[in-house]
Amino acid sequence: MFVHTNNRVVEKCDSKYCGCLYFSANALARTMTRMADEVFAKVGLSSSYAILLITVNEQAGIQPKAICQQMQLTPSTVTRLIEKMEHRGLLERRRVGRTTEVYPTEASLALLPQIKAAWADLYQRYTDVLGQSFSQELTSNIYEAAKRLD
Numbered sequence: 001m002f003v004h005t006n007n008r009v010v011e012k013c014d015s016k017y018c019g020c021l022y023f024s025a026n027a028l029a030r031t032m033t034r035m036a037d038e039v040f041a042k043v044g045l046s047s048s049y050a051i052l053l054i055t056v057n058e059q060a061g062i063q064p065k066a067i068c069q070q071m072q073l074t075p076s077t078v079t080r081l082i083e084k085m086e087h088r089g090l091l092e093r094r095r096v097g098r099t100t101e102v103y104p105t106e107a108s109l110a111l112l113p114q115i116k117a118a119w120a121d122l123y124q125r126y127t128d129v130l131g132q133s134f135s136q137e138l139t140s141n142i143y144e145a146a147k148r149l150d
Contacts, residue, residue, distance in 0.1 A: 025142075032126070036122050039122045043111060048071075050119070051071060056091055057109055063101055082102055090111070091105065123135075
């Protein structure tokens with residue numbers, strides 16, 4: 001099957017749904033999540049937990065609302081992720097007046113080099129397949145589309 005855009009063939013396609021942004025974006029998300037979970041499994045974390053720990057390790061005292069904005073997740077999802085990492089002894093919440101701040105523990109800080117190495121491995125894996133230039137362009141385009149559609 002071929003995808004047609006303005007009467008020109010753009011790409012050979014194996015699925016009748018490949019011309020659909022929803023289908024293609026989800027297929028890419030599933031593939032990237034699988035790759036990310038594979039590399040972060042070496043650190044004993046899923047990709048979401050690893051990204052949360054990077055965020056908190058680099059911004060000790062960050063408020064959950066800021067984590068939501070950076071990770072583009074709902075408050076309930078961020079709360080659940082933080083609670084799980086608190087239970088594992090990797091994060092700690094502190095009340096400061098009427099706000100809550102999230103801090104890394106020593107164990108979390110000790111994991112940071114391994115998490116960053118896994119992050120670099122993920123980048124290397126997909127750039128080996130897609131090429132650096134295409135990877136950067138694709139990342140930029142996907143992020144821009146997400147912002148526009150939100």
